[in-house]
Amino acid sequence: MRGCAVRQAQPLFVTKGTTKLLLIISATVEDKELLEKFAHPESRNLAYNQLVRKYQQKVYWHIRKMVIDHDDADDLTQEVFIKIWKNLENFRQDSQLYTWIYRIATNECLSFLSSKKRKFFLPINDITAELMEKVEASPDIAGDEVQLKLQKAILRLPDKQRLVFNMKYFDEMKYEEMSAILGTSVGALKASYHLAVKKIEEFLKQD
Amino acid sequence: MKKDLKLSDIPKHNVFQVPDDYFDRLPMRVMARTAAVEREEVTWQTSFWQRLRLALPALALLLLFAGIYVLHVPAQPEEQATNLTTVSDAQIVEYLSTYATVESSDFAELSSLQGQELTAEFMNISPASAAEELEYYRLDEIDY
Known part of the structure; x- marks a missing residue:
């Protein structure tokens, strides 16, 4: 197109031996530095690559714990990073970069789960049953009886409460950070988490 | 299984697993997919402008007719x-x-x-x- 600058993400081809080194470098790159690099067309692809390497695990695990299935989590993780690529230029730095990324990932998860419910005209219990079945049968999930029972107990929670529980219990996030990501007050998050713990423990007592 | 099992009794453990080298390959796959999406967008934008350019004379003619009709509309x-x-x-x-x-x-x-x-x-x-x-x-x- 004439008169219109076009930016394209180019894959950076690196050998397998250098990927681990890149991962270590990316993890230490500051968000501010990444954003500065991304603002310049000549270093944009490099900055984006470093951003993906820095946040890929956090985004993936955040999503995986919600959707359970690896293929769904893989697809959603890629979607999240595509959204980041498209919108990072307009990121106003009112919040921290990781908060913004987590928010995109959270929204993707919740809309995926609600669209799944709508698509198959299934009530919530059936979706829960489907996810529980995956916990029991998937070869990508390994754990002892107690661990699997805990996962099934978590799945019985409503989606948003499940999100709160995962972020607090597994990711050990501060309520203030969670509040910035979820846009919910600290008090409401505390109440939601304690209620979730209570429900889970009730379920764990059952045979 | 213990009847009075508490959450604090269960060790925190990630039960989910990923295929080997998944996180080594993911950035490449993300970059490739982002590039493909960008190409699609560029193609769509180009074809949109081309179609718009073709449709513009017809649109102008339609507006002209509409203008003439409005000017000669019978008195109320x-x-x-x-x-x-x-x-x-x-x-x-x-x-x-x-x-x-x-x-x-x-x-x-x-x-x-x-x-x-x-x-x-x-x-x-x-x-x-x-x-x-x-x-x-x-x-x-x-x-x-």
Whole structure:
């Protein structure tokens, strides 16, 4: 197109031996530095690559714990990073970069789960049953009886409460950070988490 | 399994697993997919502008016709009614006396006005002419 600058993400081809080194470098790159690099067309692809390497695990695990299935989590993780690529230029730095990324990932998860419910005209219990079945049968999930029972107990929670529980219990996030990501007050998050713990423990007592 | 199992008794453990080298390959896959999405967007934008360029003359012609129609749209009925109010009573009476056909039903209606004064302006006739007319016609012979 004439008169219109076009930016394209180019894959950076690196050998397998250098990927681990890149991962270590990316993890230490500051968000501010990444954003500065991304603002310049000549270093944009490099900055984006470093951003993906820095946040890929956090985004993936955040999503995986919600959707359970690896293929769904893989697809959603890629979607999240595509959204980041498209919108990072307009990121106003009112919040921290990781908060913004987590928010995109959270929204993707919740809309995926609600669209799944709508698509198959299934009530919530059936979706829960489907996810529980995956916990029991998937070869990508390994754990002892107690661990699997805990996962099934978590799945019985409503989606948003499940999100709160995962972020607090597994990711050990501060309520203030969670509040910035979820846009919910600290008090409401505390109440939601304690209620979730209570429900889970009730379920764990059952045979 | 223990009946009084507490959450704090369970060690935190990630039960989910990923394929080997998944996180080594993911950035490449993300970069490739992002590039593909960008290419698609560029193609879509290009084809949109091309289509728009083709459609522009037809759109301009359509707008021209619409403009012409709006300019030549017939006057509204309200306007006609408004214009009628500007015509004086004398002009209306003159028009009616020239073109309107008087029927016997009109006379019947006239009888209902007995006792009311009809203005000279409405009658459009001088007292002398009225007397002449009354003398000429023998009103009791007219059937209505």
